[in-house]
Amino acid sequence: MTRFLEVVRRDLRLALRQGSDSVMVVTFFVLTVVLFPFGIGPEANVLERVSAGVLMVTALLASMLSLDRLFQADYEDGSLELLVLTPAPLGMVVAAKMLAHWLTTGLPLMIAAPVLAVLLHMHADGFVILLAAMALGTPILSLIGGIGAALVLGARRGGVLLSLLILPLYVPVLIFGVGAIDAAVQGMSAKPHLLILAGILTGALVLAPWASAAALRQALE
Amino acid sequence: MVPAMTEQGSSIFSGSGLACVRGGRVVFAGLDFTLASGGALVLLGPNGSGKSSLLRVLSGLLRPAHGQLAWNGEPVADDPEAHAARTHYLGHHDAVKPVLSVAENLRFWARLHDSHAGRADRAVETALERFGLSHLSSIPGKMLSAGQKRRTNLARLLAAPSPLWLLDEPTTALDRASIAALEAVLAEHRAGGGMVVLSTHADIAMPGAVEMHLDRYSVAEDLP
Numbered sequence: 001m002t003r004f005l006e007v008v009r010r011d012l013r014l015a016l017r018q019g020s021d022s023v024m025v026v027t028f029f030v031l032t033v034v035l036f037p038f039g040i041g042p043e044a045n046v047l048e049r050v051s052a053g054v055l056m057v058t059a060l061l062a063s064m065l066s067l068d069r070l071f072q073a074d075y076e077d078g079s080l081e082l083l084v085l086t087p088a089p090l091g092m093v094v095a096a097k098m099l100a101h102w103l104t105t106g107l108p109l110m111i112a113a114p115v116l117a118v119l120l121h122m123h124a125d126g127f128v129i130l131l132a133a134m135a136l137g138t139p140i141l142s143l144i145g146g147i148g149a150a151l152v153l154g155a156r157r158g159g160v161l162l163s164l165l166i167l168p169l170y171v172p173v174l175i176f177g178v179g180a181i182d183a184a185v186q187g188m189s190a191k192p193h194l195l196i197l198a199g200i201l202t203g204a205l206v207l208a209p210w211a212s213a214a215a216l217r218q219a220l221e
Numbered sequence: 222m223v224p225a226m227t228e229q230g231s232s233i234f235s236g237s238g239l240a241c242v243r244g245g246r247v248v249f250a251g252l253d254f255t256l257a258s259g260g261a262l263v264l265l266g267p268n269g270s271g272k273s274s275l276l277r278v279l280s281g282l283l284r285p286a287h288g289q290l291a292w293n294g295e296p297v298a299d300d301p302e303a304h305a306a307r308t309h310y311l312g313h314h315d316a317v318k319p320v321l322s323v324a325e326n327l328r329f330w331a332r333l334h335d336s337h338a339g340r341a342d343r344a345v346e347t348a349l350e351r352f353g354l355s356h357l358s359s360i361p362g363k364m365l366s367a368g369q370k371r372r373t374n375l376a377r378l379l380a381a382p383s384p385l386w387l388l389d390e391p392t393t394a395l396d397r398a399s400i401a402a403l404e405a406v407l408a409e410h411r412a413g414g415g416m417v418v419l420s421t422h423a424d425i426a427m428p429g430a431v432e433m434h435l436d437r438y439s440v441a442e443d444l445p
Contacts, residue, residue: 078314087306
């Protein structure tokens with residue numbers, strides 16, 4: 001457990017000192033969402049209708065931006081070999097890196113989302129559910145994205161390949177995330193959608209670190 | 222000065238019938254070795270003869286295509302984490318993060334290897350001193366020269382105790398004084414019951430080390 005926290009702390013420290021990744025992700029999120037009112041016009045009812053979808057799709061794309069750095073930097077400077085050779089299960093080390101990734105990208109996105117929801121005239125009933133859907137959805141993005149990041153390690157143009165691999169897997173998060181918000185806005189219960197998201201998160205928590213550990217071993221062979 | 226070994230008593234690290242295949246080519250085959258506490262193995266051979274591959278096999282990064290490794294008679298593959306705990310692997314890359322200071326870099330690896338934080342921190346101080354890095358301890362990694370990075374990576378060996386050291390050309394980019402420091406550290410490690418396997422093209426004084434010429438284990442290309 002101390003090893004787990006040690007890896008999280010190191011990755012957070014690296015992210016804070018380098019700084020650019022988190023800022024870039026949030027800036028991308030904000031700028032892209034702001035583009036929509038320009039693109040589809042300022043009518044409040046149109047914006048309100050698309051607000052949930054726009055926020056979720058953009059958050060998903062933003063979270064993907066920083067994914068290829070998850071293992072790439074460690075792979076290039078040899079740290080990854082040493083991380084694989086630590087006397088701790090590799091799945092645990094990977095889970096720690098995914099947690100650090102979520103703390104530096106998913107969490108800032110979650111905080112920025114309600115502000116942007118105001119901009120898109122989202123109905124007030126949707127705000128709490130938006131936060132809940134983001135809280136359940138963004139960790140899934142980091143977990144599933146981690147598998148992709150491990151798989152494309154060492155490939156040329158890994159970033160593009162990564163998006164092709166990962167985007168289809170993000171579809172369930174999108175469907176149930178947007179479904180939850182729409183249900184809340186229309187006065188129905190968002191609970192079933194959120195429960196399914198929680199189920200996906202639980203499954204990903206168990207499977208994703210293990211799968212990406214296997215992919216990392218393969219990459220280092 | 223070298224920290225006490227985690228596993229007391231004498232140990233034997235051995236491999237039998239090891240073979241390695243890289244990109245469809247057999248790099249070496251039928252390789253056997255036995256290494257006891259205090260022993261050293263120097264891997265020699267031309268470029269591409271499989272020195273680095275053998276070290277990666279010994280560390281557990283690479284699965285041997287054939288043969289097995291054993292520690293005190295028990296197969297290493299049964300418990301890779303225990304093998305990782307008793308091994309330090311030093312590869313071509315120095316694994317020094319540009320935005321972390323020398324001491325922070327070392328402290329991370331030491332704590333990851335030896336989860337007792339207080340002991341790890343003390344060992345880091347000693348390790349920095351041994352490789353003449355004390356005055357650089359708060360300098361960020363990006364300011365270091367190639368030789369200083371290599372020394373930081375070498376200091377990792379002392380920052381957390383492990384009986385088996387696998388060093389892939391450790392003298393790259395080192396000056397004479399640092400090579401002498403490394404030789405002293407290696408001698409102390411072996412005197413304390415540690416084992417060393419290293420590959421090198423340079424002269425490095427290792428009294429009593431067994432030399433292994435890897436080109437003798439190469440397989441002719443046209444064999445079926």
